[in-house]
Amino acid sequence: MPELPEVETIARGLAARVTGDVIESVWVGGKPEPLKSPAREIVRTLTGARITGVRRVGKHIVFDLRRRPSVVGRRPSRRNAEEHAQWIVHLGMTGNLVVCAPGAELAKHTHAIARLGSGREIRFVDPRRFGRLAVHRDFRAPGSEPLDLGVEIFSKLFRRRKTPIKSALLNQKLLSGVGNIYADEALFRAAIRPRRRAASLTRNHLQRLYEALQQVLNEAIAAGGSSVSDYVDAAGAEGLFQFEHRVYQRTGEPCLVCRTPIKRVVLAGRSAHYCPKCQA
Numbered sequence: 341m342p343e344l345p346e347v348e349t350i351a352r353g354l355a356a357r358v359t360g361d362v363i364e365s366v367w368v369g370g371k372p373e374p375l376k377s378p379a380r381e382i383v384r385t386l387t388g389a390r391i392t393g394v395r396r397v398g399k400h401i402v403f404d405l406r407r408r409p410s411v412v413g414r415r416p417s418r419r420n421a422e423e424h425a426q427w428i429v430h431l432g433m434t435g436n437l438v439v440c441a442p443g444a445e446l447a448k449h450t451h452a453i454a455r456l457g458s459g460r461e462i463r464f465v466d467p468r469r470f471g472r473l474a475v476h477r478d479f480r481a482p483g484s485e486p487l488d489l490g491v492e493i494f495s496k497l498f499r500r501r502k503t504p505i506k507s508a509l510l511n512q513k514l515l516s517g518v519g520n521i522y523a524d525e526a527l528f529r530a531a532i533r534p535r536r537r538a539a540s541l542t543r544n545h546l547q548r549l550y551e552a553l554q555q556v557l558n559e560a561i562a563a564g565g566s567s568v569s570d571y572v573d574a575a576g577a578e579g580l581f582q583f584e585h586r587v588y589q590r591t592g593e594p595c596l597v598c599r600t601p602i603k604r605v606v607l608a609g610r611s612a613h614y615c616p617k618c619q620a
């Protein structure tokens with residue numbers, strides 16, 4: 341599942357390719373699962389809209405749109421004002437957004453196509469159909485943005501939480517966009533065991549965890565994300581951060597610091613990978 345760095349990479353790639361372009365028409369497929377807003381509402385909002393930017397909010401990709409309002413039912417003074425709208429894409433497990441030429445072969449599991457004024461198309465492809473398409477006006481992620489918050493606010497999120505710190509890091513209502521890979525990697529760098537209760541962490545631990553998480557997310561963004569399973573960015577390129585993983589999916593392999601075999605435990609149905617010697 342793409343996490344914050346992968347979604348950031350995809351959003352940046354899309355921003356560079358389609359900002360300024362106009363969506364001329366939209367096709368939405370017949371499968372109901374990917375549609376969080378009704379198909380006709382997606383088509384109505386996107387058709388004729390200009391893409392003013394593409395950015396990441398949590399694990400969501402947000403296309404900012406400007407469109408001329410429909411004249412019907414509007415007061416004359418509002419007639420020429422452009423309205424703001426947003427196209428929100430959550431990639432789920434296997435979703436991707438590809439920018440391609442109209443003649444490009446249609447991939448199986450294509451659920452939506454936005455045809456652009458430049459002649460290109462943005463296609464939403466998702467074999468497992470956990471991805472979601474929606475339209476909004478003022479979209480906000482439920483949790484805090486990990487790269488925007490300071491250490492004080494970060495620390496407050498975990499106060500009095502009895503859950504393991506790993507589960508707290510994955511809780512999207514607390515932090516937006518951190519998933520299994522980057523939670524494991526940040527905990528390793530901070531020398532904290534995934535199972536440790538969040539509330540038991542000292543100020544010093546939280547400072548270390550905060551710095552480790554910032555570091556690991558920023559390094560992963562710089563590397564274009566991690567390509568595990570089938571992640572590729574908007575141009576079809578793979579990320580490189582999987583080669584920097586120190587514990588994630590390295591069960592049984594030697595710790596890069598102390599040579600102790602990396603362990604795997606299951607916490608709330610998710611695997612956690614850690615070094616039993618380096619992490620306490």
Ligand SMILES: [Zn+2]
Pocket residue numbers: 595596597598599600615616617618619
């Ligand atoms: Zn170790």
